Amino acid sequence: MSGKQVFLQFIQNISTPYLHEGFVATQKGLILKQRIESSDFELVLKFHAIQSEVKTSVQLSCLVMVVSEQLKAWRLQKYRSKDLAVDTVFIANLNDVIPALPKKFSWEINSKNLDDQTAVFSELLSTYVNPIFEQFRSREALIAYTIEQGWRFNVNMSPKQFVYPLDFMACFASYEENCLGFNNFIKQEGLVGQARRIYKEMSSPKYKGYIRSDAIEDKLFQQAYLHKIPIW
Structure with a gap:
């Protein structure tokens, strides 16, 4: 053949x-x-x-x-x-x-x-x-899982590749659920400091509408800031 x-x-x-x-x-x-x-x-x-x-x-x-x-x-x-x-x-x-x-x-x-x-x-x-x-x-079960576990569905999936699904949560979950899921994600992955740095950069008067980073996490934090997701 x-x-x-x-x-x-x-x-x-x-x-x-x-x-x-x-x-x-x-x-x-x-x-x-x-x-x-x-x-x-x-x-x-x-x-x-x-x-x-x-x-x-x-x-x-x-x-x-x-x-x-x-x-x-x-x-x-x-x-x-x-x-x-x-x-x-x-x-x-x-x-x-x-x-x-x-x-x-x-x-x-x-x-x-x-x-x-x-x-x-x-x-x-x-x-x-x-x-x-x-x-x-089940959408409801998926939202609950994402809040607690993020977007990785097994141990083989890299946290660098499968970051928190902000758009998915903004579309299908409540604002409060999205905030909780995002904050759980950055704490579990040790990204709180990195997220705060991006938020600080974007809230600065010198911010020009973009961040000088290609890191997938930083793009997520920029998006979260624009969605008005607070860091707890």
């Missing part, structure tokens, strides 16, 4: 359990979606083949997403910008939510290892992705 044929067979194998759970496949199975009516979220898995030098094999890339039209509409109303009005609630590459894999591990899929790789990736999705999706089936 060609690399493309192998990949499509792999996707079909991987997708079967999700289709049984109510997911819908589009683009030849490369995208799996399930809308959760009770929470207004849509769970999304996107598979992508990276062509290797050998035409008989491909490398897998998998994106884990949750989207919401309600959040998109909220962002458009809040920021008055179509560029900022995205529907993304949560996004991660598969390798960002799983443990570090052995150096010898390969993301390559070919006709010889098709069955083995199907088993490996099915286990990774079942163990690490499905529990993340479960968090989004």
